[in-house]
Amino acid sequence: MNRSYLFIPASNAGMILSSMVLDADAIIFDLEDGVALNQKISARTLLQHSLDTLDFLDKTLYVRINNASSDFFLEDVICANHPKVHGVVLPKAEIKSLEACLKVLDPSKTILCLIESALGVIQLPQLCQMSSQVKGLLLGGEDLSADCGVERTQAGHEIDYARKSLVMHAKAFKLMAIDTPFVNIEDHQGLREEVKYVASMGYDAKVAINPRQVHVIHEALKVDPLKFKEAKMIVEAFEKHRTQGIGVFNLNGKMIDEPVYLKAKHLIEKEERRTP
Template sequence: MQSSLNPASSASPTPAARPGSPTWLVTPGIVPARFATAVASGAAVALLDLEDSVPAEAKAVARASVLAFVGTRSADEAGPLVGVRINVVDGAEGRRDVAAMTERNVWPDLILVPKVESSLDIGAVVRTVAGAHPTTQVWALIESPQAIVGLSDIVQTPGLAGVLFGAADYAAAAGCRITSRALWYPRSQLVTAAAAVGIPAIDSPFFALDDMEALRRETLEAVELGFAGKVAIHPRQLPVIEEAFAPSPRELEAARAVLAAADRASAGVTTAEGAMVGPPLVAAARAVVRRADRALRFTTQTAKVR
């Protein structure tokens, strides 16, 4: 699909820093009363949705509400990134979403573009944002078999900040179930393609609100696969996701032992707990410690909110 957006510039933006926490919270753009709650939830990204959660007859109202909220936030205001999932960019509503941001000069911290299946679907948005507000991140929502097949093209779009997996739409298009076994392949492909170009991948929401144990299992799978985070559809899912991404006490202890051994070593290779330790394992250990620090910040932040 080729977007009919008129790119404002051919320059590529410099992607902003990736979110500091693995938690995203999506909120319907038609419910303004929930916007502030999402921002105060402790999530790294408060994502306001203009697409699937908004019926056709309410698109204009939701767009106005979302942009009004975004416009009240200062660029240096503390808190999460505030993102907007726009509508499909080769459709009228998607064009209106981007046009409204341009005309009002109101830009979120992050724009999520749905139904991306090629660089053409995302490139025009990236270039438009680069010309108007280069600090806004542009992410691609990958939610079809065609998108998985075209990942190499999509992730190499200059200026793309990250990718997010949409399990429900993918399963509908592929005719499969929304289960771990059915979605292992596309999720693995997405993480691999993103890692190859150095951008983060965020896992799909878990849709059963009352099954926290299943959410924990699925989030641990996302950690194993290499996802940088996961989307929540309700604030009560956030602590479960954050806890799953945090290293276990044993994992943290082992990481600290590796770093201590590396600090003592004068050469590039040493041993820790009976295992050889080289630069790749040291880098992995530092990542574990960063995950632990991030989890501590989340716990502190959400405690203050409560």
């Protein structure tokens, strides 16, 4: 399970060249906002050539394509159909743009819907069910707050509804929930706190906009070893009791039942999948 998704501007050859040796679990090559309008085509050419020639090792590769209404959209999707690319990040994901994307994207490719408009938020139930290619939801806090005409704050109350709604839909439809980038790249403590906060809500991963954020994200997502150990004890004890026909029991003064067991099991699975 990917913990971090790192944006790399597709116009930056140096960053593309070193992307595979960075810590990030997944790389998102950005053809959209990270690339100036007059570099869109050259960035795509560079990305295409890089995909053809470089070995990206074990990285999961995504391409953030341009908006479905832009002139670049079709060629971007064709570029993202490259065999080394796992899928696309669809900006301004709404019913219409997702439909457009599904028409041209290779059926083997994954789609991460970037929810960054008010309409996108209220269309979440449909977006989650339109195609099995949709594997994850990614929150775009900056564009969303712009769409709502409100100021973006570090506290994040202006995106609170969207953040909670997104994670709930992701859980309901078994999709990855990926949180919005933390834009203050020097504030590692703030990032750490935000990752812990969204992880407590159920988010699986966080977008990074600077490679130095990746390590902080991974550290913050690490499960407390004591909690991990406790979860292992719970799972082991529950499964042992179950064979004896006991569904509820006391472990070190704490009542253990089915929901507690499932939560512990989930924590173990998540941590084991996350550990690279």
